[in-house]
Each structure stands twice: as C-alpha cells, then as structure tokens.
C-alpha cells in the first residue's frame with residue numbers, strides 16, 4: 170500500500186512514518202509545509218529508504234496537493250497536518266483556522282476529485298483517515314469536584330464542546346470530514362486521541378519543556394494548581410493504533426484512542442523530576458524548580474478516553490504504561506539534546522505563550 174501522510178515531519182506524523190517504513194513493506198509520501206513544528210531530522214532513520222518520499226507542500230495549496238496526488242497515486246491518505254499548540258491558538262487563532270479548517274477542506278476536495286478518478290478496485294480500497302484530538306469533546310468532571318469522576322469518559326458518542334481556538338478548529342475539521350463521507354461518499358475514518366508524549370516532541374509541550382528546563386536549571390511552569398488531568402498515550406502506541414485503523418477500520422466510523430493513564434499535570438512534573446534525579450542526579454532537587462503560573466484561559470480540567478471500541482474491534486491496546494513510557498522519554502531527551510537545540514530556531518525560547526485573555 171502507498172500512504173500519503175500530511176504533517177509527517179511533526180511529532181505524531183514522524184512516529185507514524187517511522188512505524189510504517191520500519192515495520193511494514195508499505196510506501197509513504199510525506200506532505201508537509203515544514204512550519205516551526207516540522208522537522209525532517211525526526212525522520213533521519215527512514216529518509217534514505219526507497220519506500221519514503223518527501224514533498225514540501227502546504228495543504229491549503231490546492232494545485233500542489235492535486236499535483237502530489239496525481240504524481241504519487243496513494244491508496245490512502247492519513248491527515249495529521251495541523252497547527253497543534255493550544256497556547257499558540259490563544260495568542261493567534263488565524264493560522265489554526267487557515268490550516269486546520271481551510272486546509273482540511275482543501276485536502277478533502279482534492280481527495281474527492283482524486284478518488285473519483287480511481288478505477289473501481291482502487292476506489293473500493295481507498296481511505297481518508299483524519300487524525301484528531303479528544304479536546305473536541307471539551308472537559309470531563311474532575312475528581313476534586315465530583316466524587317465518582319472516574320466513571321465519566323469520552324466515548325465516540327460524546328457531544329462536541331470544544332473550549333479553545335485549537336479544539337474548535339479541530340472540531341470543525343472533524344465535522345467537514347464526516348460531511349464529505351455522508352454527502353459525497355468519500356470513504357473516511359476519524360480518530361480522536363488523548364495527549365501524546367514520547368521522542369521528537371517539540372519542546373513547547375509540557376513534557377519536553379519540563380525535561381529541558383529542568384536540565385538547564387530553569388523554572389518548571391505549572392499552570393494553575395497543576396490539577397488538570399490528561400490521559401497520556403505514548404506516541405508509538407498511537408502510531409500503531411493509526412496504522413490499524415487506516416488498514417482495518419470500518420469506513421464512516423470514529424475510533425477513540427487513549428492510554429488508560431490519567432495523571433494530574435503536577436504528578437507528571439513530579440515524576441519527571443524524580444526520574445531526572447535518578448538518571449541525571451544533581452544536589453538540589455529538581456522539584457524545587459516547580460513554579461506555579463497563571464492558568465491558561467478556558468483550561469479544560471480533565472480528559473479521559475474510553476478506548477474500548479478500538480480494543481474490541483481492532484484488538485489494539487497500548488503497550489506502554491505511563492511509568493515505562495515516561496522513563497524511556499526522559500532517557501531519550503537526555504540522549505538527544507542536540508536535536509532539541511536544533512529544532513528550536515531563534516524565534517522560540519520556551520517562553521510562556523497563551524496567557525492573555
């Protein structure tokens with residue numbers, strides 16, 4: 170099979186490409202604009218393989234997307250390209266509307282026209298897989314306020330109630346994808362996943378930011394009281410899930426993907442500090458660097474996924490627990506600090522973003 174993967178130079182896209190090229194005989198075309206978040210270095214393990222090709226293209230550029238589809242003739246599209254950082258969406262929503270909504274619309278129209286040009290056999294096997302987030306569902310009851318909070322989980326039937334410009338733009342794109350299936354018969358699938366962590370994560374996100382700041386003795390910013398709960402999933406477990414969905418999932422279906430690893434942010438930061446103390450000891454406790462800062466406006470308090478559908482239908486389950494995955498991740502950052510330095514161009518210095526209302 171040949172996959173066109175949008176956003177393949179990003180955190181999750183690069184994990185999907187490494188997974189496919191290393192573990193299967195399938196071919197991959199990576200279509201990526203290379204924004205600040207896209208780094209081809211994350212693909213150095215596979216970029217010399219003859220089953221891998223790269224196209225630097227913006228998904229909003231219809232003519233270029235058409236050219237790539239006609240030239241490479243993919244059997245499936247996995248759409249990951251997006252603006253992905255909530256704090257940036259608070260400071261400047263325009264890029265999120267453009268790439269996540271208009272870009273997805275442009276890609277859908279290009280895919281529809283390409284799909285219509287395929288012969289019956291190739292049509293029958295074609296898939297458009299849209300990769301989305303659990304943030305579209307808004308937030309769930311928090312244990313500090315609701316005694317039986319753990320009984321509430323996001324299912325594929327949960328109503329959409331996005332809180333941030335980022336999640337609202339992703340919700341819009343999910344609706345467009347489902348409409349293109351219902352109205353035009355484009356064979357689409359949607360997955361909504363919880364927070365990912367792991368190697369090659371751009372250092373603006375909580376886990377890499379905390380590791381790198383701790384190593385440099387800088388403050389470890391914790392929003393509000395650090396009570397926000399996220400359901401952490403190792404990015405390589407997500408990559409396996411996405412491959413299973415695009416190859417075995419049922420057309421028109423949505424699959425929620427989660428790690429069964431609910432943790433409060435402060436607990437995550439404590440865990441990282443304690444692992445660093447063990448792997449990279451220093452006299453002063455890393456925990457002393459924790460600094461509580463003003464909370465993110467509109468911050469969702471809890472996300473947690475019911476992943477029983479993908480488990481029952483496709484037999485997928487995460488292989489990493491948070492404890493095994495976070496240890497490997499801290500180790501990876503310790504060993505790959507040069508990657509971290511190189512991906513942060515002069516414009517980003519791990520400063521606080523998205524604090525203004």
Ligand SMILES: NC(=O)c1ccc[n+]([C@@H]2O[C@H](COP(=O)([O-])OP(=O)(O)OC[C@H]3O[C@@H](n4cnc5c(N)ncnc54)[C@H](O)[C@@H]3O)[C@@H](O)[C@H]2O)c1
Nearest residue numbers: 176178179180181202203204206207227228250251301365
């Ligand atoms: N990171 C998470 O925890 C998480 C969880 C669930 C879902 N998701 C979704 O998964 C997808 C990938 O997330 P990520 O964390 O890897 O994001 P990322 O920010 O690391 O990577 C995004 C990639 O998209 C590319 N891109 C951005 N705008 C583009 C455009 N207009 N045209 C072409 N390429 C463009 C960037 O260059 C980058 O390589 C996103 O759609 C995101 O909403 C992320």
